[in-house]
Amino acid sequence: MDSFSKFTQNLASEKLTSNAEVTELPTDYVALEQRYEAVRHATQSLVRLTRSYTAPPNNFDVQALQQQFTTLTSKIGGKRDAEAVAAAHRKEEDSVPNTFQHAIARASLDVSERVGLEEPLGAALFKFGSIEEKVGNEKIKQDRSIHAKFIEPMAATLESGVALAQNARKEVASARLTLDAAKAAFKSAKPTHVDAARRDVETAEDHFVTVVEEAMRLMRSIVESPAPLRHLSDFVAAQLAFHKEAAALLEDLAPEIEEIQVTQEALYRHENK
Secondary structure (H helix, E strand, O other): OOHHHHHHHHHHHHHHHOOOOOOOOOHHHHHHHHHHHHHHHHHHHHHHHHHHHHOOOOHHHHHHHHHHHHHHHHHHHOHHHHHHHHHHHHHOOOOOOOOHHHHHHHHHHHHHHHHOOOOHHHHHHHHHHHHHHHHHHHHHHHHHHHHHHHHHHHHHHHHHHHHHHHHHHHHHHHHHHHHHHHHHHHHOOOHHHHHHHHHHHHHHHHHHHHHHHHHHHHHHHHHOOOHHHHHHHHHHHHHHHHHHHHHHHHHHHHHHHHHHHHHHHHHHHHHOO
């Protein structure tokens, strides 16, 4: 439970269990805290999701993909070819490709070799696998750029700025409870202790104001900082560069695959008249 939740719980408890005066947080503080919470949760979610986006595929994913290509080979090239491909994949189980594009490229090139480059499908898969490998290389460039220019600085914000703000919010909750206790003690103080109790309230009020101002300063630095926008711009730039390069590679590949397909379709129709 975070400090805001604990504060709310304590506030509700006090209202239910006593008639003691409850110090309200400044309206500006509450509004800022809500904005800060939205930014904090958004930052945490983006960092978590982006780590997954840039992470290499796990071994299970790669094996599933390779199994699909092995099944394809079994249908096209026969049992011996399928077994040969499966054996090659088993040797590479411990070598997980850096991207799904590399995994697809590896499987495509393996199948093209088994089917034979003289076969239309083999030739097409060879071209496809070669391009997918280049696309995978571009994906690695993108992932490295995103990691350096987005994930690392955003994670640093969580570990430094957000952590300081969270501690400051805890200080506010603690100071507010201390002030409430001082006010309650002042109301019930004996005449001989009234002056001391009043000084305790004044000291607690001063401390409360100080920690509220510090917490607001720290939360505002998170909410209003232009840094996340800069990191997001870098993220977009990295994605744009990757998709441009991938599109250019696939645009060159598409007509070659289409030419093979059209030629093979014409031959198939001619031979099956």
